[in-house]
Structure formats: C-alpha cells, structure tokens
Amino acid sequence: MTITAQITQLWSEKFGNTQEEYEDAFAPQISGEVSQDTISIAVADGATESSFAGEWARMLTNAFVSKPFLTTDKLKTLTGELSKEWNETIANKELPWYAEEKVLSGAFSTLIGIHLLTYRNYGSIGSWSAIAIGDSCLFQIRNDKLVYKFPIDNSSQFNDSPLLLSSNLSLNSQLWEEVKIQEKAFWLLEDVFILATDAISKWFLSKYENGEKPWDMLLKFTMLEQPNESFKEWINELRKSSELKNDDVTVVIIKMKSISKSPIQSTEKGKS
Amino acid sequence: MAYTAEISRSNPSCFLFLIDQSGSMADSFGGDLGKSKADSVADAINRLLQNLVIKCAKSEGVRDYYYVGVVGYGAVVGPAFSGPLAGQELIPISQIANMPARIEERTRKVDDGAGGLVDQRIKFPIWFDPIANGGTPMCQALSIAKRIIENWINQHPDCFPPIVINITDGEATDGDPSFNVEEIKRLSTNDGNVLLFNAHLSSTRANPIEFPDSSTELPDQFARLLFNMSSTLPPYMQDAAKLEGYKITENSRGFVFNADIISVIRFLDIGTRPSNLR
Numbered sequence: 311m312t313i314t315a316q317i318t319q320l321w322s323e324k325f326g327n328t329q330e331e332y333e334d335a336f337a338p339q340i341s342g343e344v345s346q347d348t349i350s351i352a353v354a355d356g357a358t359e360s361s362f363a364g365e366w367a368r369m370l371t372n373a374f375v376s377k378p379f380l381t382t383d384k385l386k387t388l389t390g391e392l393s394k395e396w397n398e399t400i401a402n403k404e405l406p407w408y409a410e411e412k413v414l415s416g417a418f419s420t421l422i423g424i425h426l427l428t429y430r431n432y433g434s435i436g437s438w439s440a441i442a443i444g445d446s447c448l449f450q451i452r453n454d455k456l457v458y459k460f461p462i463d464n465s466s467q468f469n470d471s472p473l474l475l476s477s478n479l480s481l482n483s484q485l486w487e488e489v490k491i492q493e494k495a496f497w498l499l500e501d502v503f504i505l506a507t508d509a510i511s512k513w514f515l516s517k518y519e520n521g522e523k524p525w526d527m528l529l530k531f532t533m534l535e536q537p538n539e540s541f542k543e544w545i546n547e548l549r550k551s552s553e554l555k556n557d558d559v560t561v562v563i564i565k566m567k568s569i570s571k572s573p574i575q576s577t578e579k580g581k582s
Numbered sequence: 583m584a585y586t587a588e589i590s591r592s593n594p595s596c597f598l599f600l601i602d603q604s605g606s607m608a609d610s611f612g613g614d615l616g617k618s619k620a621d622s623v624a625d626a627i628n629r630l631l632q633n634l635v636i637k638c639a640k641s642e643g644v645r646d647y648y649y650v651g652v653v654g655y656g657a658v659v660g661p662a663f664s665g666p667l668a669g670q671e672l673i674p675i676s677q678i679a680n681m682p683a684r685i686e687e688r689t690r691k692v693d694d695g696a697g698g699l700v701d702q703r704i705k706f707p708i709w710f711d712p713i714a715n716g717g718t719p720m721c722q723a724l725s726i727a728k729r730i731i732e733n734w735i736n737q738h739p740d741c742f743p744p745i746v747i748n749i750t751d752g753e754a755t756d757g758d759p760s761f762n763v764e765e766i767k768r769l770s771t772n773d774g775n776v777l778l779f780n781a782h783l784s785s786t787r788a789n790p791i792e793f794p795d796s797s798t799e800l801p802d803q804f805a806r807l808l809f810n811m812s813s814t815l816p817p818y819m820q821d822a823a824k825l826e827g828y829k830i831t832e833n834s835r836g837f838v839f840n841a842d843i844i845s846v847i848r849f850l851d852i853g854t855r856p857s858n859l860r
Contacts, residue, residue, distance in 0.1 A: 326590050331640075357856050361641045407705035408639040408679050411632075414692075414702065418856040471825055474856040480693040481858045556588055 311428035313436060314345040316565040318532040320541040325549050325556050333357075333364035334507050334560040335419075337371035343567065350375045352423035353560050355446050355507040357474055359418075361409060366396055366417035366477050374423040380439045382489050389475060389482065396477040416478025420444030422460075422505050426564070429496065433569050436497045442490040444472040447511035450495075451502040451525050456518055461490035465515035468508055503564040504528060509557040513548065532563055584774030585816040587742040589647050589852050595742040596649045596672060596734045597634065600723050601627050601710070602750035602783075603656030608714035609751075612840045613787030620712035622783045623749050626843065627652065627710050630747070633847040635679040635707075644676040647852050651730055652709075655723035657716030663709065671730050682707035720754035724762035728769070735771055743774045747843060749781045752804030763811040774816065779836030780808040781843040790841035793823060795833035805839050812837035815849075822849040825857065 319341050323332035333356035352374035356363025369392050379385050393416075400413050424440045440448055442461040445468055450458035462468065473488050497503070504525065506514065517524035527544075531537040541561075548554035589595050607620035631650070638647045649672040654662030661671050666681050688706045691699040731744050746766060769776045788801040793815060797806040812835040815823065823830045826845060836846065 326592050331642075358852065359637065360856065361639060364641075406643075406680070407682075407685055407707055408632075408635045408644060409641070410705060411636050412639050414704070418858070469825075470851060471822075471857040473858050476856065476858060481856075484858055556590075 311431070312345050312347060312570050313349055313426060313428060314343060314567040314570070315349055315426070316343050316532065316567055317341055317351070318537060318563040320528075320531055320538055320559075320561040320563070322542045322545045322559045324558050325546060327558075332558050333367060334558040335364065335367035335371045336505075336560055336562050337368070337375045347428075349426040349564070350378045350423065351503075351505060351562055351564060352421060353446055353505040353507060353562055354422075355420040355444070355558065355560070357418035360415065361412035361417065362396070362400055363417045363419060365399060366392075367419040369396060370419055370421050370475065371423070374421065374441075378423060378425040378439075380425060380441055380491060380493070382486050382491070385441065385489060386486065390479060393477045393479055414478070416476040416481060418474040418476050420446040420472065420474055420507070422446040422448050424448060424503060424505065424564075426497065426503075426566075428569055433571070434499050436566065436569060437494045438492075438497050438503075439494055440492040442492075443485070443488070444474045445508040445511070447506050447508075447514075449504040449506070449514065449525070450497070451504070452498060452500075454523065456525070458495065459515070460492050462511065462515070465512050465519060468512045472508075497566055499566055499568065501566045502529065503566075505562040505564075507558065507560045509555045510545075510559045510561055513554050528561060528563060532565065585743065585818055587740060587771070587773035589742045589850070591646050593741055594647055594649055594674075594738070596731070596738070596744040597651070598672075598727055598730060598744060598746045599627055599630065599650070599652045600720075600727055600746065600748040600750070601652060601654050601662060602718060602720070603654045603662070603713040604716055604718035604753075604755070605656070605714055606718065606751055606753055607656070607712075607783075609785045611783055611785065613785065618712065618714065619751050619783045619785065620714040624710045624712040626749050626781060626783075628706075628708055629844055630847065631678055631709055632707055633844050635675055637847055637850065637852065638675050639679070644679040646674040646676050648675045649673060649734070650675055650678055653723050653726050653730075654713070655719050656713060659719050659722045659726065672734060678709070682709050683711075684708050717755035718750070718753055719756040720748075720750060720759045721756045721762050724748075724759055724766060728762065728766050731766060731769055731776055735769060735776075738771065740772050743771050744776050745846070746776060746778045747781065747846070748778065748808075749783065749843070750808070751784060752782050752808050760807070760811055767813060775813070777813040777816065777836060778811065779843065779846060780812045780838075781841075782808045782837070782839045784840055786840075788840065791839040792841045792845075793828055793830060793834045794837065794839075795831040795835065800839060809835060809837045818851060819846075819849040822851070
C-alpha cells in the first residue's frame with residue numbers, strides 16, 4: 311500500500327534576523343507530491359536562549375524522519391546518541407568564554423513529529439502516530455473542521471518557558487514525563503495535517519477560539535507554485551499588527567491525497 | 583501596554599549598574615568575617631555581566647540586545663570599567679563580552695545526569711576587583727545615572743525601558759538619595775518608566791530576602807530606605823519570577839537583601855527560555 315500526500319513547507323525567520331539565524335527546522339525538505347509506504351514529517355523549534363539550537367533542531371527532525379521514534383524509551387536512547395553527535399560537532403570549534411559556557415548548558419528544542427501509515431487493507435483510511443515535546447503543535451482538519459489538536463488545546467497554554475529537549479542530558483530529567491505521544495489515530499482521504507511552531511500555533515488556536523477557520527488562510531498557500539515569499543509577507547503583516555509574536559515561524563501542511571495498492575514511484579516536485 | 587517592547591538588535595535596551603565602592607564596603611558581609619561587602623559587590627557585578635553576556639550569546643557571537651554601563655561611587659564617582667573600556671558610559675554588550683580585564687579558570691560541581699556530581703572547569707571573566715575607599719556619594723552617582731539614561735532615552739524613545747541596578751550597603755554620605763531615585767524612575771520611554779532595583783549588601787547577620795512586597799520584615803533603616811526606593815516588578819517580571827518559584831505579589835519590588843539579584847537577568851525576555859535551563 312502506498313500513501314500519496316501533498317506537502318507544503320512554509321517558514322520565516324524572525325523579523326530583523328537573517329535567514330542564517332532561523333533556528334526552526336523541518337524534515338524532510340521535500341515540497342510537492344510524495345508517494346511512499348509510510349510518511350514521516352517533523353518540525354522543531356530551537357530555543358532562542360541557547361546556542362547552536364538550529365543545529366540541534368535539525369538533528370532531531372532528521373533523526374525522526376529517518377527512523378520515527380514514538381516511545382519515550384526510544385526518544386531517550388536517541389537523545390543520548392544525538393547529544394554525542396551535537397557535542398562532537400561543537401568540540402572542534404575554537405570558542406570564546408561565553409560560547410563555551412553556552413555550549414555547556416546545551417542546546418534546546420521542541421519537536422513535533424508525525425508518522426503516517428495505511429490501515430490494514432482499507433483503501434481510504436490510514437493511521438497516524440505522533441510525538442510532541444514542548445509547544446510545537448499538530449492540527450488535523452477534516453471536512454473543513456478542526457478535528458484534533460495536539461499537544462496543546464488552548465491558546466492560553468503557550469508561555470515563553472516551555473520544557474524542551476536538551477542536548478545536555480542532565481537537564482532532561484524532568485522532561486520525560488512531559489513527552490506527549492499520540493498512538494494510532496486515524497486519517498481519511500482529503501484530511502489535512504498542519505505541523506507548526508509556537509507563534510503561528512498560538513495564532514491558529516486564537517483564531518479558532520474566535521470562531522474562525524485559520525486553516526483557510528494557510529491552505530491558500532498550498533495553491534501557489536512558490537508559496538514561501540507570499541507566506542513571509544503575510545507573516546510580517548501579522549507581526550506588524552501584533553497578531554503574531556515576532557519569532558521564527560514554520561508550518562508544514564500535509565494533504566492526504568490517495569492510498570493505492572500498486573506501488574507508485576516516489577515523486578518530488580521542487581525543493582524548498 | 584507597558585513593558586512589552588521587543589528587545590532586539592534594532593531596538594536594544596539599556597542596563598546601568600551603580601556599584602558602591604566606598605570605605606564601608608570593607609566591612610564584613612552578612613556577619614561572615616571571611617568576606618567583605620566589597621568582595622560581594624565585585625562578585626555580584628561580575629556575575630551580572632557574565633549572565634547578561636551569556637543571555638545574549640548565540641552561535642555566531644554576542645547579539646547587542648543591551649548597552650551596558652557601570653558607574654562606581656566611592657573615592658571617585660564615574661564610569662567604572664578599566665582597560666580598553668575605561669571612561670565609557672554605555673557599551674554594547676558584545677564589547678563587554680570580548681573585553682574582560684582577565685579570564686580566570688574555576689571549577690564548579692554539576693549534575694552528571696546519573697544522580698551524582700562531577701567537577702566542571704569553566705572560564706570565569708573578571709571585569710571588576712573589590713574596591714573600598716572613600717565616602718558613599720550615592721546621590722552623585724544617581725545624578726550621573728539620570729544623565730546617562732536621559733541621553734539613552736532621547737536616542738531610543740521606543741525601547742524597552744532601561745533598568746538601573748544599584749548595589750550598595752545603603753549608607754549614602756551625600757544626602758537622602760530618594761529624590762534622585764524618584765527623578766530617575768519618572769524617566770520613561772514609550773514602553774514605560776525606567777525601572778530601578780536595589781541589591782542591599784549588609785553586615786547584619788540576617789536571612790536573605792528576595793523581592794519582598796513590604797518592608798516590615800527588613801532588618802534595618804537602610805534596607806527599608808532601599809526597599810522604598812525600588813520599583814515594583816512589572817507584570818512580565820512577576821510572571822517570570824513566579825515560574826521560578828519566588829513568592830511574588832503585585833506589590834513585590836525589585837529589591838533583595840543579602841541575596842543574589844542575578845535572577846533579574848533570567849526574568850528578561852529576549853525569546854524562548856527553556857524552563858529546564860538554569
């Protein structure tokens with residue numbers, strides 16, 4: 311069984327920062343239609359107050375899509391391996407005192423990862439599982455309705471001090487109990503999943519709580535050939551009107567298109 | 583709403599530290615004969631600067647979210663940096679990061695992640711050594727602070743309000759500093775009034791007190807004077823302090839007695855701060 315989905319990736323660095331200073335991450339870096347047996351997508355948000363956080367966020371998203379970890383035990387094992395890799399990446403750099411101190415504290419990041427599969431032999435139903443650390447979110451839309459919010463239910467639940475996954479293993483002890491795992495929920499054809507970092511997730515939930523359908527606006531970008539420039543302009547307008555906190559923003563939209571029995575060769579249209 | 587301006591490189595804010603370097607600072611700190619108040623002031627200002635630098639440090643270097651000044655008052659009153667920073671009133675935090683007087687190596691105990699503690703060698707930058715000499719011209723220092731802050735606000739009218747932190751034993755020798763303090767607290771940007779906090783280092787052996795909401799528990803007149811001079815913590819700092827476990831009310835002030843004021847640096851909002859980062 312093969313799943314076909316359309317993937318759209320949208321991102322914007324914090325206003326006033328350079329693109330190189332963008333510290334969110336998403337994987338895989340594929341936009342367009344994808345056909346595979348299973349599909350794994352991850353988004354992470356490296357914390358501003360830690361150094362080399364973008365690298366840590368990228369490592370986490372890449373690790374999730376190459377081998378989805380959907381239990382706390384697997385996450386613990388993987389964090390140990392990635393922490394070693396992160397430290398090795400930094401170890402060869404000549405750093406001033408403040409950067410050394412910052413490295414000792416470790417890098418911090420959120421993670422939201424979804425793993426999509428087919429379900430038995432049903433041609434129009436699939437299953438999905440997800441893992442969430444911190445305040446990056448997943449929303450499931452069906453028939454123009456928000457049917458699932460994970461792991462945050464309400465816009466009032468966001469704050470600037472979430473518990474995050476650290477490359478410094480000694481700082482993760484309180485975290486493991488806070489890891490949220492969603493096992494084997496269902497998806498139907500034409501469902502849409504949205505993975506998003508905190509600022510835009512908060513905007514999304516606020517609009518929803520106001521009786522609006524915030525996904526309508528996000529879905530418009532999926533119709534564009536090169537959506538990201540328009541997305542950045544729109545995000546900057548939201549920032550100017552104080553509807554959105556000035557922060558790195560990442561949104562990945564997954565539209566579930568079809569399930570087929572015959573293997574379809576994986577296709578990729580364009581890279582982000 | 584006040585105290586909501588974003589602190590960024592294009593809209594930086596300002597920190598001004600006032601440090602008491604008078605002769606009375608040679609007296610013992612908190613009844614501890616091995617440590618003087620001057621030692622405690624030097625330790626406090628070095629750690630405040632270190633923490634502020636680290637807060638602004640990123641992979642590529644230190645981002646100039648803050649401009650920082652240090653005014654010393656004792657035998658001499660004025661900008662207190664030595665070396666290449668000498669004589670400058672406000673300096674971008676990246677320059678402070680790169681120009682300590684010296685860097686010492688120290689050892690600290692850290693959690694090994696398996697329930698034990700291990701020694702970790704760290705670099706510890708020093709900008710100030712203990713000084714205890716002359717009177718306590720706090721009013722004069724506050725008047726210099728007012729001029730520096732006024733200039734800053736003229737150039738940065740939309741910035742997050744400057745924060746002034748005065749570290750002292752509270753015994754001014756050039757009059758009652760309350761009037762000068764009120765003048766500074768009346769200064770404002772479009773985002774709110776200047777905040778003035780006090781860290782009181784006393785020779786009295788008494789329990790440390792952090793961010794109290796009244797002066798009733800304070801042990802002496804100097805502590806009460808400094809408490810009365812301190813700004814109320816703005817709501818965003820109250821929230822951050824509560825998250826750190828401090829007992830905070832809406833009347834809590836930016837005042838500590840024989841305690842660490844470094845937590846104020848953690849209360850500053852320049853972006854996501856993981857709650858498991860301490």
